[in-house]
Amino acid sequence: MSVAVYERDTSSAIRTQGYRISLKDNGAKALHACLPTHLFDLAVATSIRSATRMVFMDTQLRPKFAKPIPPIEPGLAGFGVNRLTLREILLTGVEDIVHFGKTFDHYEELGDEGVRAHFADGSSVEGTLLVGADGTHSPVRRQLVPDAAVDNLGWAVYGKTPLTDDLLAATPDELIDTFNRVIAADGAAISIATCRTASPAPEPLTDIPGYLSWTMSAAGPPPGGPSPHELHELATATVVDWAPAVRRIVAEADVPATFLLAITSAQPVTPWQAPAVTLLGDAVHTMSPGRGDGANIALRDAQVLADLLPLGRSSAAAKAEYERQMLHYGFAAVAASREHPFAPFRPR
Numbered sequence: 290m291s292v293a294v295y296e297r298d299t300s301s302a303i304r305t306q307g308y309r310i311s312l313k314d315n316g317a318k319a320l321h322a323c324l325p326t327h328l329f330d331l332a333v334a335t336s337i338r339s340a341t342r343m344v345f346m347d348t349q350l351r352p353k354f355a356k357p358i359p360p361i362e363p364g365l366a367g368f369g370v371n372r373l374t375l376r377e378i379l380l381t382g383v384e385d386i387v388h389f390g391k392t393f394d395h396y397e398e399l400g401d402e403g404v405r406a407h408f409a410d411g412s413s414v415e416g417t418l419l420v421g422a423d424g425t426h427s428p429v430r431r432q433l434v435p436d437a438a439v440d441n442l443g444w445a446v447y448g449k450t451p452l453t454d455d456l457l458a459a460t461p462d463e464l465i466d467t468f469n470r471v472i473a474a475d476g477a478a479i480s481i482a483t484c485r486t487a488s489p490a491p492e493p494l495t496d497i498p499g500y501l502s503w504t505m506s507a508a509g510p511p512p513g514g515p516s517p518h519e520l521h522e523l524a525t526a527t528v529v530d531w532a533p534a535v536r537r538i539v540a541e542a543d544v545p546a547t548f549l550l551a552i553t554s555a556q557p558v559t560p561w562q563a564p565a566v567t568l569l570g571d572a573v574h575t576m577s578p579g580r581g582d583g584a585n586i587a588l589r590d591a592q593v594l595a596d597l598l599p600l601g602r603s604s605a606a607a608k609a610e611y612e613r614q615m616l617h618y619g620f621a622a623v624a625a626s627r628e629h630p631f632a633p634f635r636p637r
């Protein structure tokens with residue numbers, strides 16, 4: 290099959306905020322099925338050390354609940370990966386088919402001839418099947434299923450703090466290599482994920498020095514249109530009387546890397562009829578990151594679609610079967626993400 294990818298970012302390195310994606314066994318297996326073995330092995334080799342314990346604490350870091358997380362060997366059972374590293378690995382060997390700086394605008398159905406995609410720069414391209422993998426605010430979905438609705442469940446502030454030797458030595462064990470949550474009586478909370486790889490990423494991958502990725506949510510409406518600096522001030526004010534170790538992590542953050550994240554969740558989408566257009570990933574079933582399923586399900590979509598397309602059937606039959614399966618398991622995952630009791634970003 291001849292394939293082309295059109296991406297609005299101008300390059301793979303455009304988003305510098307590094308946070309991890311945790312792949313479970315379903316996502317890892319889908320990635321393994323979609324990638325040449327050496328690239329899957331590279332993703333495993335550059336994976337982030339996994340958490341060893343789950344610890345929930347009060348703001349003075351007194352544990353309220355703790356349990357060990359059974360160790361898993363990074364691989365098909367799952368692993369964590371830096372987002373930029375995964376992106377660079379996914380791009381390896383397909384550089385010629387990925388066109389950066391191309392913002393999709395709308396499509397035009399051509400009957401038996403397929404579909405034509407139009408871009409913001411006035412250019413267009415024709416193909417047999419258009420796969421909208423354009424994220425939560427998907428313009429492909431907007432045109433394909435205009436009544437599809439996405440709920441806003443809340444918000445969180447994302448921050449990143451470089452993990453220096455000094456900071457590591459000063460940070461209590463409860464906050465390092467754990468799946469943790471520090472919760473205040475008023476519902477404000479912070480989770481701090483240790484993101485460090487076992488060894489540096491080999492050339493030509495970008496090496497990403499260790500960092501702490503923290504997520505803060507608080508009561509009340511989200512701050513409107515804030516700058517990274519204002520978001521960092523909000524986080525600083527929220528933890529002002531919390532344990533010194535938490536205050537220090539927020540204080541030493543890379544302030545420009547702070548950003549506000551809207552937590553969204555798609556309402557079920559009714560099947561669509563367009564014969565040459567489909568959707569994949571967050572574009573159709575965006576969900577709260579509470580259970581860490583979104584990327585796993587997006588990878589599964591890619592595997593299912595790739596498996597079905599070359600069956601020798603018509604692309605329309607493969608597409609219909611893909612949509613039947615994907616809408617079923619995709620929205621089951623959305624429903625689970627709404628119910629998960631440990632969802633770190635539940636609105637309060």
Ligand SMILES: Cc1cc2nc3c(=O)[nH]c(=O)nc-3n(C[C@H](O)[C@H](O)[C@H](O)COP(=O)(O)OP(=O)(O)OC[C@H]3O[C@@H](n4cnc5c(N)ncnc54)[C@H](O)[C@@H]3O)c2cc1C
Pocket residue numbers: 295296297298308309310311312316391392393394422423424425427428447550569570571572578581582583584585586587
């Ligand atoms: C903070 C956070 C943490 C998360 N952690 C996890 C986790 O641990 N595990 C997990 O499984 N999931 C996690 N998720 C969810 C996961 O990130 C998403 O489900 C996943 O990225 C979806 O992939 P996607 O390719 O469908 O969409 P995206 O990753 O959103 O990619 C869409 C792409 O389309 C491009 N695009 C958008 N509009 C256009 C346009 N008009 N023209 C051209 N290109 C366009 C975008 O630039 C982008 O590159 C997390 C999400 C967040 C926000």
